[in-house]
Amino acid sequence: MDLLSLRYFRTVARHEHISRAAAELGVAQPSVSRTIIRLERELGVPLFDRQGRRIRLNRHGAAFLRRVERALAELDDARRELADAAGADQGGSVAVAAETLLPLAGLLSCFQNRHPGVTVRLHQSPIEEMRRQLRAREVDFCIASQPLTGPTVRSVELLREEVWLVVPLGHRLAGRERVRVAELAGEPVVSTRPGHWQRALLERLFAEAGLAPVITCEGDEPAATPDLISAGLGIGLLPDMSRRHPRHGAVAWVRLDAADCRRTLTLVWHRDAYLSAAARHFRDLAIEQLPLMAAPA
Structure with missing residues (x-):
C-alpha cells in the first residue's frame, strides 16, 4: 500500500x-x-x-x-509545517470555501494587497460539501452562513445581520415597513437550491407559519437573486449586507415579522489542521475586515 x-x-x-x-x-x-x-x-x-x-x-x-x-491530511499538514519552518513557503497558498463568492471580493482584494505572494484558491460549496472539504483538508477555511459545528472544527463568528424580504417595485407589499410571513402565502419566490442558507431560512420561516413556499426560480448563485426579483420573477430573502451595498435597482426592502430572521457568518477551520503562516494571515484579516465590510459606510 x-x-x-x-x-x-x-x-x-x-x-x-x-x-x-x-x-x-x-x-x-x-x-x-x-x-x-x-x-x-x-x-x-x-x-x-x-x-x-x-x-x-x-x-x-x-x-x-x-x-x-x-x-493523507496529516501528511499534507506535515509538509506545510516543514515548508514554513524552512522558509521555503514564504508565499504559500490559502484555500477557502464559501456558499457565495461575491461578498468575499473586498476581503480578497485587501488580502492580496497585503500578501501579494500568496495564492488564494476559492471553492463555491454548499454546506455538506464544506464538511467534506474540511474533513479531507481540501480547504483551510469555510465561510459558512449555516451551522458548521462538531468536535473536529473550530469557528469564530464574523458577523450577524438581519435578513430582509425583497420585492419588486410596484409589488403590493413594496410600500410596507413590516409584513408577516403569513401574508406571503402563494407568492412566487426566488431562492437558492436546497443546501444554501437562504433556502434553509426560507423553509424554516414558512414552516413556522404553517406554509410551504412556492419556489418559481432557484439557482446556485445567491448574488443573482436581486436582479431576478427586480425582473418580476418573485419575492425573496436577502441579507442586510446587500441592502447596505446595493448594486441593483427596482426592488423594495421590507422587514419580516419573524423570529431570528438573521444570517450569521462564521469562519470555520479543522481543529487539528496545521495552519500555515499564509492561512493565519487570512484568518486574522477575515476577523478584522469582514465585520467592517458589512457595516454601513
Whole structure:
C-alpha cells in the first residue's frame, strides 16, 4: 500500500466514477482501475460495489476512506509545517470555501494587497460539501452562513445581520415597513437550491407559519437573486449586507415579522489542521475586515 494508491482511492471514492477520477488525477483510466483492484486485493475486501460500469462506495470503503483522509491530511499538514519552518513557503497558498463568492471580493482584494505572494484558491460549496472539504483538508477555511459545528472544527463568528424580504417595485407589499410571513402565502419566490442558507431560512420561516413556499426560480448563485426579483420573477430573502451595498435597482426592502430572521457568518477551520503562516494571515484579516465590510459606510 503506497501513498499514490491512497490518493487514487480517495479521488475515486469522492467521484464514485473511474473516468472522472482519472480526469481529475490526469492519468489514464486503466491505471486508476488497476490501482483500485490492487488495493482491494491487498486489503482483502472490496471497497466498492459494482453494478455494470457504475461503482458505489460500500461500508468497507466508507470506513477505509475516513482513515485515508485522516492519514493523507496529516501528511499534507506535515509538509506545510516543514515548508514554513524552512522558509521555503514564504508565499504559500490559502484555500477557502464559501456558499457565495461575491461578498468575499473586498476581503480578497485587501488580502492580496497585503500578501501579494500568496495564492488564494476559492471553492463555491454548499454546506455538506464544506464538511467534506474540511474533513479531507481540501480547504483551510469555510465561510459558512449555516451551522458548521462538531468536535473536529473550530469557528469564530464574523458577523450577524438581519435578513430582509425583497420585492419588486410596484409589488403590493413594496410600500410596507413590516409584513408577516403569513401574508406571503402563494407568492412566487426566488431562492437558492436546497443546501444554501437562504433556502434553509426560507423553509424554516414558512414552516413556522404553517406554509410551504412556492419556489418559481432557484439557482446556485445567491448574488443573482436581486436582479431576478427586480425582473418580476418573485419575492425573496436577502441579507442586510446587500441592502447596505446595493448594486441593483427596482426592488423594495421590507422587514419580516419573524423570529431570528438573521444570517450569521462564521469562519470555520479543522481543529487539528496545521495552519500555515499564509492561512493565519487570512484568518486574522477575515476577523478584522469582514465585520467592517458589512457595516454601513
